[in-house]
Amino acid sequence: MTTPTLLKEYIWLLNTIKQSHKITFSEIQKRWLSTDMSEGVALARSSFNRHKEAIQDIFGINIECDRKDNYKYYIENKDVLNEDTIQNWLLSTLSVNDIISDSIALHDRIILQQIPCNKYLQMVVDAMKSNVRVFVKYHRYGCDNVSEVEFEPYCIKLFNQRWYLLAHFHRDATNDKEERDYFGMYSFDRIEYMELTDSKFEIRPDFDAQQFFSECFGVVIGDGSQAQRIVLRAYGNQRHYLRDLPLHFTQKEIASNNDYADFEMYIRPTSDFCSRILGLSNQVKILEPQSFVDTIKQMLRNTLALYK
Secondary structure (H helix, E strand, O other), X not given: OOHHHHHHHHHHHHHHHHHHOOEEHHHHHHHHHOOOOOOOOOOOHHHHHHHHHHXXXXXXXXXXXXXXXXXXXXXXXXXXXXOOOHHHHHHHHHHHHHHHHOOHHHHHHOOOOOOOOOOOHHHHHHHHHHOEEEEEEEOOOOOOOOEEEEEEEEEEEEEOOEEEEEEEEEEOOOOOOOOEEEEEEEEHHHEEEEEEEEEEOOOOOOOOHHHHOOOOOOOOOOOOOOOEEEEEEEEOOHHHHHHHOXXXXXXXXXXXXXXXXXXXXXXXXXXXXXXXXXXXXXXEEEEEOHHHHHHHHHHHHHHHHOOO
16 A cells, blocks of 8 residues: 555544544444555544554544543544644645545636745755754845845744745854844745755753744744734634634634624734735725724835825
8 A cells, every 4th residue: 555545544434533523433434444555445443543543643633432432433632733843734735635636627616826835845844854044045025235144943834825934043142242032933035045064053941832833823924013812803704714714823802793803913013914914905994903993004004005
């Protein structure tokens, strides 16, 4: 049995249990026999158990059995399905790929968005695996000069169909300068040249990529803004969209009626978050804090000025 076939079975089993919330093995068996994958052959209990173990190893998802509820299987740690992890991204990508590959006859009726695989992506991954610094020539937007920097590649993040690299810089103290330790974000599509160096580094033991970006909307990290409670009001259908696709993992609905719904979240009001709010136009209104209300108002005045 090939690896793609096994992955297809893992994804099918995981999605079957996720969609059912709780399901017995006999019910899984019935659904399995109705698929083309089964070829009319029942799913052996031993194969089912191996699939469960593989799903835990690959995706970090635990499938448990509730013996008190008719021996039904369920996802024990379902909260991980909402996390921005590479496992969830891989699961989502493979699930979509499985659906699309089975619908090749509809290729002209299924429209996708392209996520470019930058030529330096593999090089950065190799550098992260080996813990070596990289040398980069980088051309920022609005800058005529190409900067040359060397840094420690800490993590990569996909945001708005673009790959970004979190760079860690460390400068030891000298007689003239104090020790400095800071991070910077680099967009892959602005990198003009990259090479791996022979200089090794040790990633900070307290670094957690998920935690590092937990207060951020996207990839803006160095604007000095602090996380705060933000309350917004969504009107019409937008309140339903925000329920299905929250702007941030801390988002909670705190009030609603027939016309609108209020949501709160704890997030840094960075420029990319401001752009997202402005992109929602008259479907969303910021209620708190007043400082963020003033920021959005000023951005709207600046926008109107462009049309005078």
